[in-house]
Amino acid sequence: MSTQAHQILVADDDGEIRKLLARYMREQGFQVLLASSCAEVGERIATHQVDLIVLDVMLPDGSGLDLCRDLRAARSNIPIILLTALQEDVDRIIGLEIGADDYLGKPFNPRELAARIRAVLRRGVNSRPEPDGTGGYRFEGFVVDPSVRTVTDANGGIVPLTGAEFDLLIIFLDRPGRVLSREQLLDLTRRGDGGVLDRSIDVLVSRLRRKLSPDGAAQIFKAIRNGGYQLAARVSALDK
Known part of the structure; x- marks a missing residue:
């Protein structure tokens, strides 16, 4: 994959870290x-094409977590990798719950960050071919178009999914009715890149449940005891 066209926004209040990451x-x-601030992130997004944000959790004019949450609330699907000195699992899980695509604790090796950036970008637009013989999927009133990575509801509205959420949904749609373990889902979503939190799958499934069935009426995903998760909805393929 060529990275030349990808433009990365690095937001960190530490000038030395910014210079180091920019050079690398x-x-x-x-x-x-x-x-160097939340305000500058907003300015860069407004005036440039940004393919991914490397976002420090602690910025001088606000929290990177709050900024991530605000971007997702505004239906921005720009991939986000959070950086933080905090090491507690609960902080990493919060980052994933509010829509971050990945999470890296400080101190870190810039080479690892570059690998994670590439892994997230591989889940970006056009990272997957269309399913063989179909132009997409239909289930529970939703229509999924892998070619443009969109999910529309029964009223034609766009359901805003992050790159990680969309990839996980496609994995389930490719395998309707199959019980998939967390280990299988981690391997399929991250393609063996490693460094993934085991609970990230639970968080992503929870986020998909909220977005695809906000009132909880439809039991689209079933948790199988000692097994993993299963897509319980009936899935049909759309013609190309």
């Missing part, structure tokens, strides 16, 4: 924008 990411073939 450019050496890796990425285009790099820099920001």
Whole structure:
């Protein structure tokens, strides 16, 4: 995959970290924008095409967690990798729950960050071919178009999913009725890149449940004891 066209926004209040990451990411073939505050992140997004945000949790004018939450509330699907000095699992899980695509604790190796950026971008637009013989899927009134990575509801409204959420949904739609273990789902979603929290799958399934059945009426995903998860909805393929 060529990274030349990908523009990364690095937001961190530490000037030395910004310079280090900018130099390293450019050496890796990425285009790099820099920001030192939440306000500057907003300015960069408004004036540039941003393919991914590397976002520090602690910024001088606000929390990166709050900014991530606000971007998702505004239906922005720009992939986000959170950076933080906090090491508690609960903080990492909160980051995933509010819509981050990945999470990396400080101190970190820039090479690992570059690998995670590439892994998240592989889950971006056009990262998957359309399913063989179909133009998408229909289930529970939703229509899924893998070619443009959209999910629309019965009223034609767009359901805002992050890249990680969409990839997980496609995995289930490719295997309707099958019970998939957390280990299988981790391997399928992250393609063996490693460093993934075991509970990230639980968080992603929970987020999909809320977005696809906010009132809890439809039991789309079933948790199987000692097994994993199963897509219980009836799935049909759409013609190309």
